[in-house]
Amino acid sequence: MFTINITMAVLLAGVYTVGFYLLMQRSLMRVVLGIMIIGHGANLFLQAAGGPPGDPAMVAAGVPENMVDPLPQAMALTAIVITFALTTFLLALAYRSWVFLGHDEVQDDLHDYRIRRLPRRYTKPDSLVGSDSEANS
Amino acid sequence: MKANPESDPQPNSESNSEFNLHEEMWNDWDVPRDQLLAGEYAGGVWKRSLLLESAARIVFPTVLVFSIYLLIAGHYDAGGGFSGGLVAGLAFVVRYVAGGRGELATILRIRPLVVVGMGLTIAVVVALAPLLVGGEVLATTTFDVPLPVIGDVKIATSLGLDLGVYLLIVGVVLDLLRTLGAGIELQAPGDRTSKREGA
């Protein structure tokens, strides 16, 4: 057991806060940035979970007591690769969305909107059919 | 403009080799060899830069060799299939940045997804191979291979897995360049390319 570095804790809290704040924005680009920042925060957290810095494990001829735990580093590496790949995918998707829609606002769910107005429109169900395209344009 | 010396050799790049056989080779000995520059510039968003293009071509093989060093060193030292693959991928990124989308087509005739598939196949086969000799999945052993000049080299079977990862990453980077680089370049609004050509 060890205690976490206070600087690290504050830093992590800050990174997570910024990330989640961005995640809750309307603009898609900010959401993507938010995901990236939380991703960095989470990977940093995984690193920090391994304990304080020390000698590299396995490779150098260090004292075993001073070596850091290599497992969180391996996990952080895997997590970094995964978040990196998914961020790339997300950016490609955001680009696609921008090509299609021409803006990067995240829209409301159309069906929810229609259901909210359902009592008034229930009498003429035909208007519900196939209105997807017109409402989206 | 700097564009003049490099645009000249392009049209007669085919006949260059014939010229070399003749005595007139002394007349154009200082003309840049066309291998150092993109054969056909397929157009890009950026302005062409002689320095970047030739530097990319000079650095390219070195970076590839370094990436293979990382791949082999990975078992005992810093490196491994993933970082090696990324470094090799970066070599291709530099070529792409320097030469535009036509450049990638000239270096590589194989489809990036096939490279990904090959890498994944190698990795999975290496992972499964120990089952045939009665071991657990992903088990590794090391062999001592005596090489003539270098001496004894210890090779772990996990090198095969690293090789698979290496190929996979190179393939992924190439595919990213194809789809997100060249693909977006093609889709990009026309005014940007036309402005570049008009300038």
Add this chain to the structure above:
Amino acid sequence: MTALVTLPVLLPLLAAALSLMLTRFATIQRLLGLIVLLLIVLDAAWLLQVVDSEGPVVVQLGGHAAPFGITMIADRLAALLLLVSAVVTLSVLLFSIGQRITDYGRDTSSTAFHPMYLVLCSGVSLAYVSGDLFNLFVAFEIMLAASYVLITRRTTASRIRAGMTYVIVSLAASLLFITMIALVYAATGTVNLADLADKMGALPDGIQLGLSLLMLVVFGIKAAMVPLHFWLPDSYPTAPAPITAVFAGLLTKVGVYAMIRTQTLVFDHMESWTVLLVLGSLTMIVGALGAIAQDDINRLLSFLLVSHIGFMLFGLALFNELGMTGAILYVVHHIIVQASLFLACGLVTRHTGTVSVNGMSGVAKAYPLIAVLFALPALSLAGIPPFSGFIAKIALFQAGVQEATPIAYVATGAAILTSLLTLYAVGRVWVVSFWGEPSTPHPDPDPTDELIVGTRVTSRSMTTATGGLVAAGLLIIFVAGPLSGISERAATDLLDPSSYREVVLGDSAIAGGGE
């Protein structure tokens, strides 16, 4: 013998790799996928038989011993779900191949679909057999990354928003997952589930509760537990029918599986867990009410999916043997039934050209076979005897009554109410859409996308695949005895994880397993 555990993970991965190289040869690609998934069905059936008679099969990858290496383990629950999932993935692949051949011809191949689908299968298998938390995370990521590609493939302007929502919500959940792993590792110094089970007990109660709630949230997002369900009815219906079917059948259930696994193995819940009971009841009611309000048939089914996740949570929350048995039975039943409903729904919309319940009518008269294929799983979902849903629900009701606490009674009441609401929801679909005079089909609103509706063409392999899955759902009735036997034994294993721990951490047992 241990190869039985690893093959369901590695074979689809190998097939995916080969598929990537064979994109020019459509027929070989298709056959490869079908053969590999068929092999996995056989493998899983064999594994289930072995595990049920001889106990859990453990693989220590690369021969590294348990708390340090990566462990893969198949116990009864994992093997059972592996078998059911393999059956579903095989049928859905057959359906999807049939659909592709009908729509685009025999020779057009697809670059992304086959490799990604096989990677998805590999991820699902890995999630079932992974014996440590980080490996579970990797399995989720493999599965989800493939699902991102499948759900956003050939997306159009009207569907991109839903795809984005899905990807972003799943990614946020994955990042919470990493955070949770970091917290668990910081607190215990291990990620091996069996090892965690030993070390978690030594921690203060507050930390244990916090970690367990965090796991509940992480897997709750994946499993679409109310109030974390909002993304599901928004995104699933936008995918083509086979994709929706496999997502609805498997992805949420893998979340439920992870929840069952972690909460029973790692944490020591001695009695029923009120928080989860309340959340489960809310999930049931909110989902069912949401379904009633919908007009889009795919969204209606998605809300029903959310609602029925609540039944599994209810069974888990009781933490007694009967409840756990009910939850396992429900997962098995629901994987098959929900997937076959979405497939049948895909057949229906191809004929009617619309997803609006009010927009179609007379399906039963015009296409009686499809109507039967829809009706059987729908009745099973509503829990009408003698279908599989009834068996699972009765087990859960009994468990709730046996628990005999006020909150358990309330949850049981919610479950009964939800069954009635489900019956009402599917009954409304039946009355409005299936009865009456056949209406003229609507034209495909957007012929360029993957959602080809209104072509009135279905091939035999699509009907066969749906029929096969419906038949598998009916088969549950006939094997109800052995199935509940296995579920009961699996539930006993879950509630007493000592054998799991022994088989993973004990040294002599592992070496013997390889012979």
